[in-house]
Amino acid sequence: MAKASQDTSKIHFHWTKKVGTEDDDVEQPSTFKQPTSNPSDQQDKKHENIKVKTHVGVPTPRKKLQAVAIARLRAVLTAFGKNRSNPPFGGLLGPRVVGTLFGSRRGHVHFAFQKEPSSPPAFLVELATPISVLVREMASGLVRIALECDKKDNEEKKAARLLEEPVWRTYCNGKKCGFATRRDCGPKEWKILKAVEPISMGAGVLPLTEPEAGDGELMYMRAKFERIIGSRDSEAFYMMNPDSNGAPELSIYLLRV
Known part of the structure; x- marks a missing residue:
């Protein structure tokens, strides 16, 4: 019995020691070595956390900056559109203009575009065509007048508007039909435009007292035109018919080619 108890105690002691060593050998790496034995993994995780935080935190101010930039751009474009449709001074034209075609019976055709009946003309040209020829063309049917000019160098092109x-x-x-020349509105031209200012649409003859007027009569035609801007180098003006049926009797095209 003494020997058996000794064996049992030895076996128990051996089992306790063995279990203790296994716990020390097995559990230690699972509880202590995992967080402490790989410092590089912790640094990688820290870097990943930093990257994730940076990635999450940055888009918010970027989105705000983009929203502010888009809002400013829209405001600028809106202001630009308003300035284009409502120019700050009467010399520029809008989508609806007043067109006046006039000249003495034996003289050349003058054509003027005004923003309003009382505003100075933004575009005034003298055509080489006699007004009597143009009247015959209009009596026979539709008339389309095309005015073409050449493109210039880039510097000059940026500075000059098509109407200039x-x-x-x-x-x-x-x-x-020859050439047309841009004219400044002098006292003579301004007097004619003031004489037909009350006329919204129509054609007729006005008496003139100037000796250079020839037979003393001035023919005119006045109407409202719709202005269409195709590009920086093309514009079109269509005479607006009050009946709103059929094609316009007179169309004028400005082209820079």
Whole structure:
């Protein structure tokens, strides 16, 4: 019995020691070595946490900046559109303009575009075509007048508007009719425009007292035109018919080619 108890105690002691060593050998790496034995993994996790936090935190101010930039851009475009449709001074034209075609019976055709009946003309040209020829063309049917000018260098092109071009090649219903020249509105032209200012639409003859007027009569035609801007180098003006049926009797095209 003494020997058996000794064996049992030895076995028990051996089992306790063995279990203790296994716990020390097995549990230690699972409880202590995992967090402390790989410092590089902890640094990687820290870097990953930093990256994730940075990635999450940055888009908020970027989105705010983008929203502010878009709002400012829209405000600028809106202001630009308002300035284009409502220019700050009467010299520029809007989508609806007043067109006046006038000249003495034996003289050349003058054509003026005004923003309002009382405003100075933003575009005034003298055509080489006699007004009597143009009247006959309009009596026979539709009239399309095309004014063409040449493109210039980039620097000059940026500075000049299409309505400010000085010289134009003239075509009437596809036939070349010489050249047209841009004119300044002098006292004589302004007096004619003031004389027809009360007339919204119509054609007729006005008496003139100037000796250079020839037979003393001035023919005119006045109407409202719709202005269409195709590009920086093309604009079109269509005479608006009060009946709103059929094609416009007179169309004028400005082209820079």
